[in-house]
Amino acid sequence: MDLSVKQLEEAVAVRRQIDQLQSRLSSLLGGSSRGSSGGSSSSSADAGGSSTSSSKKTGKRRSGISAAGRARIAAAARARWARAKAAAGGSDSSSAASTKKKPGRPAKKSGKGNGISAAGRKKLSQMMKARWAARRKAQGK
DSSP states (O other): OOOOOOHHHHHHHHHHHHHHHHHHHHHHHOOOSSSSSSOSSHHHHHHHHHHHHHHHHHHOOOOOOOOHHHHHHHHHHHHHHHHHHHHHHHHOOOOOOTTTOOOOOOOOSSSSSSSSSHHHHHHHHHHHHHHHHHHHHHOOO
């Protein structure tokens, strides 16, 4: 297959347009569609420059999830919040308004130990004191 220089230049120009359009499409859809650009006969500077320029601008790596998958996750989250708001609104709306908590969130535990009882704290304290006494005894103090 004999190709002239003019035909090769035109082919490279078409390949650049294809790469630019693919990168625009992937940025619009939120995915990365790098199909046949890796195996092309164009220069490495051309292939590397156009396909990675959008990721260099943002500085973030795109997720591998599709737009439809993100939409499903968002719809499920909205449904969960709607159920939580309905449950919080129907049970006792006057106390929820007075405490100004967000609906559907569990109440924060109060207290110093974050869930440990006074007896548990005392037991831990005694165990630590026994360990410290044993360590002092082993060191000869």
